[in-house]
Every structure is written in C-alpha cells, then in structure tokens.
Amino acid sequence: MAGFAMASWAPMVPYAKARLHLDDADLGLVLLAFGGGSMLSMPAIGWLAGRYGNRRVIGAAGFLMCLALPVLALVSTLPLLAVGLLYFGAMLGAVDVAMNAHAVDVERLQGRAMMSGFHGLFSVGGLVGAAGMSAMLASGLPLLACALFVSLAIAVIVFSQQASLLRGAAATRGAAAPAFVFRLPRGLLLLVGMLCFVIFLAEGSMLDWSALLLRDFRGTAAASAGIGYACFSVAMAVGRLTGDRLVARLGPVWTVRAGAALAAIGFLIAALLPWEATALLGFVLVGLGAANVVPVMFSAAGRLPASAPAVSIAAVTTLGYAGLLLGPALIGFVAHATTLPAALACVAALLLLVAASARVVRR
Template structure:
C-alpha cells in the first residue's frame, strides 16, 4: 500500500471508531424504543396477551431471516452501504409502528423492523471487526457497551416523551429523526469496504466447524440473556417474595451491570486476555444464575442478577470478534451465521426454560442454564486471538 494511502487510513481510523460506536448506539436505541410502545399498540388494536405474543414473533423472525442474506450483501457491497441503507430504513419503521391500523399490518411492520435491525446488527459487527483489526486494540466490548447504553437510553427517552403527554406518533417521529441524523452524520466516517475479497462469489451453506461451534456458544449466551428478559421478574415474584410492581428490579440490575461490564470490557481483555475473559465471565454468570435462583435472601438474589450481567457482558462481543477472524471465511458471512444462531437462542431459549420449569421448577431450569454457561467457559479457547 502506498505511504499516502496508509497515512490516510490511519487518519480516518479515529473517525471510523467514533462512527462505529454511534451506530451501535443507534441500534440499541432503535430496538429499545419499541418496548414502551407495546402497551399502546396492544390497547389500540385490542390484542390479548396470546395474540400479542404471537405477533411479536415476527420481530425476531424478521431479524433471523434477514441475517444470512445481509451477510452476503455486506460482503458484496461493503459495510458502509448496508449500515447506511438499513439504518435509514430502520428509522422509517419506528413511526409506522405507532400508527399501524390492524394486526396484519403490525406483523408485517414488525417483520420489516426486525429485518432492518438484523441487517444493521450484522453489518455493524463486521465493520467493528475490521476497525478492531486495523487499530490493533480490543474494541468490540466497548462497541457493544454502547449498544447496551442505547437500549437503556431508547427505553428511557421514549418513556419520557410519552410521560410528557406527547402523542405516540410524535414520540416515535422524534426518536426516528434523532437516529436518522446520527446515521447520516456518521456515514462518511465509516470504512468503505471490509477486506480485499468483496468481489468473490459467496454461496449460502450450512454452518460447520468453528463457525458452528461459535454459533452454539452464542446460542447459549443469548439464551441466558433471554432468560433474564422473560423469567427474572417471574422468579423474583413467585420464589423470592417480591411484589409484581417491584419484580422488574432484577432485570434492571442485570441490564445496568451488563452495560457497565461492556464499557470496561476492553480493559479487562487487555489484562486477562480473550480466553480468560470468556472463561471467568461465563463462570461468574453461571454462579450468578445459581445465586439468583437458589438464594432465599432478596439482596443475595439481586446480587446474582448483577453477577449474571457482569459475567455475560463480554462473552458475545468476543464471540463476534472471533467469528470475524476465522480463516477462509468472509467476516460478514461468519458474523451473520453466528448472529443468526445467537438470535435463535434469544427467541427459543425462554420457551425451552418454560418447558423445563413446567417439568421441574423455574430455579431448577435456571440451574440448567448455569450448567450450559460452564460449557461455554470450558470452550473459551475458541476466542483466542
């Protein structure tokens, strides 16, 4: 590479790092902004819990269906194009969700919303792998930390706008405009293309080898996160004596701990190395599951949720980073495969836990999740740089 091109690339890298962080923030805000809208849409369309649960499957299904195709598109056209186009199309979905007139339109819009989020997810992680490779430092956990912060900000911002008495559509338009301005403002700072093989032909194929193993480990990690989202409040209410109004504090402890763990995760990786970060993190998360489910003292149970968030915080970022470095496979394709398998854990995991809880008890089912995390710890060498 000519010296001038190398110097130009080095000068652009800080801008690319900043842009990557902001795109992760956009993804987190966009996803979380939907949560405060759900009760409004449910009431307006007259949905019961069963109907709502069924239509919400379209959201996760859209993400999973789009990921393999987006991996190919990202490899072919570059991350910047996919992030820019999918990011702007994502912004369109948010206000549409506020005005959907019927259940069918809601399902189609959620499918579209999930597909755009999945597209941004794959492209931004592939872009993050390339930025991390060029910079030479561990950056992926920090990027994912901004996604977690975005999740907290998105839910809080939309809730605040609604609490001020603004109509749902106005709040959704405000969020969409904010995200659109960030995407347009950072577009030119994103790297044009990842790697030097963008013109090669890529075909769909079933995952195998290291890609499959990374995907399975991500499945377990996302399953653990899904367990927190769907079962933490039930655990605290039914087994630890919390009221229905206060049972959400468990997930709040988990979410804040995960965001904090990711924001300091890059420094932890420098100290411990990638393998031990995953090994220790999965072990801490497993212990957290046992403490949260088995401890009879409420503060100890909440400490377990904090440990789960801290322990699990850097596992998925390191898995994605490892997927992007696999030899003989374009980063976007590997990341798309691993992400799709991870989302399968997020979607199916809570149901699997429900079946196990029905056969035994919820604490016992969560103890099984702890055992699965110990298997992740035992397989930590796969993320070695």
C-alpha cells in the first residue's frame, strides 16, 4: 500500500510542473514539502507506535493518506501544492515508521531475516503504482479520476489487511519510548542514519526526477515518462524479494558495498548516455543496487536494545527522509545551474561514498 501510494505520485510530477508553470529550481523547492512532512511526523509516530501499537498507527495513517493524491491532482497554486505534499509526506512517513517496526516484530516471531522481502513488496507496490498510473494517463483518463482510483485502492488495502496485523506487540516494549523520541541519534545509529540519508536521496531522485529526465532529455512523451520509475521499481522488487538469501550469502557489509556501487554505475549510465534505452537500463541498475541497503540498516536499527524498535527506526528513517527533504531541492538547484543529467551524476558520487563506508553495518 505504501509503495503503491508513493509511486503513483511520480507520473503526476510533470503534470504539476506544467500546470503551475514551474522551472526545475521551483519544483525542487516545493518538493521539500514531501520529505518535510515525513520528517515532522516521524518522531511523534515513533512514540505513538511504541505506546499504542503499530496496528493502530498503520490503519489511521493509511486511511488519512487517501485524501492526498486527489488534492495534489487539483491544486493550482504553489502554496497549495506545498501543503498537499506536506500532508502526503506526513501520512506516508507515519505508515513507513509503523510498518517497519511491525516488520521487526514479525522477524522476531519468525526467528529469521525477512526485512528485504517486506521491502520487496513495497517495491512491488511501487511498480503497480507507477505503471498503473502511467497506463491510466496514457489511456486518456483525467488526472483527477486516476488519483481517485488510486485512493480507493489504498482504502481497500488498508481495510482488508488491518485485522491481520499484530496487536500491541510494540506497545509492551514501548514504555521507555518517550525518553528516546526527541533525542538525536548517536553512535552507530547516527552512522547508519547518514548512510540512509544518501540512499533515500537516490531513491527520491528516481521518484521526483526520473520522469523529467526521460521527458526533457530523452524524448519520452509525458504520459509515458512514469515508465522510468516503473523500471526502477521492478528491479528493486526483484532485488529485495531475493535479498534475504543474498544477505545470508554475502553478509551485510558486502551487500551494502556492492549494492551502493552498482547503484552509482546506474546513475552514471542514465545521466551520461543520451538514449532512452540506456536511461531505463540505468534506472534498473539503480533499483538492483539500492534494493537491500536500507533493509539491512533498518533491521540493525530495529534490533538495538536501548529502545523500542519503532523509536530506533523513527530516528534512522528521519535521517533517511532528510535525503528526501534536501535531495529534490539540491538536485533542482544543481540542475538549474547545470543540467539535470549533471545533477544525477552527483548522486552517483555520493553512492560511492556509501560503498566506501559499508563496514559500519558490520556490528
């Protein structure tokens, strides 16, 4: 549900840019609101999930998220677009923290690594959202009708699945949560969070800029430009659905090192080669490379003994979402000063730094 909702926004970005007559710098600035909404909600959600349980948070935030996409399809001014993205980011951030904390509970009950597989289903949702929205737009359906259909699908998923979630598993360990919610992460948690910052920035680049790269630099029609994020999501889903076995074989350090390096190569191919096919190949490599880096980090954070899983994951995810907050704006400003391909090449350089820092996850 979360991947489906987030990816449905990607094909809508060029429409919002055209409707409001924004340049790259303006668009990058307003996209700050998406990551900002997530970051503002996450510390409080870590506390709420630790106190009341992940099940209630997922259900409430999931239903509230249904309002976001129809609003984003209608807004006609820059302030309203910013408010809509702020709200969308806040609800998606709430679901994100609670569902990952819930995944840690399930891993504990099963006694084995499962986080990559869960994130694989997030990517499956991303594939369905990007490809489905692109297909509806290409068929000629109005943007608002497409957004309403997505919102209805989100509501059906939440309503049908909420009863199957664990009841109160996090609450029993969440008594100490208030002592940790507003404390800045330190030590290993801070280092893992900074690596998440870069990976989330890279994933956000795919969400917010892949369609524009295809449309403005590779000659793809606007209605079909969302296929770039769909290719990224397919690759990420494949990588994550096989990721638990990969982590068991390679170990967490080499999973992070090889994955970040492969994602960097993908960005360079998409940015430097001037064809649509090579851009799509680059997006596939980014998806395969980045697939299992964040699941490895989230599992490690969720097992830290000092606090409830929701609180640790909220801290790491908040730093990660800072990449979504700052990344679109930074890429927009660099693209405005140079070109969008040059800005995406800078993301490749950051991913090489992640690969060089992979030993931090050994512990």
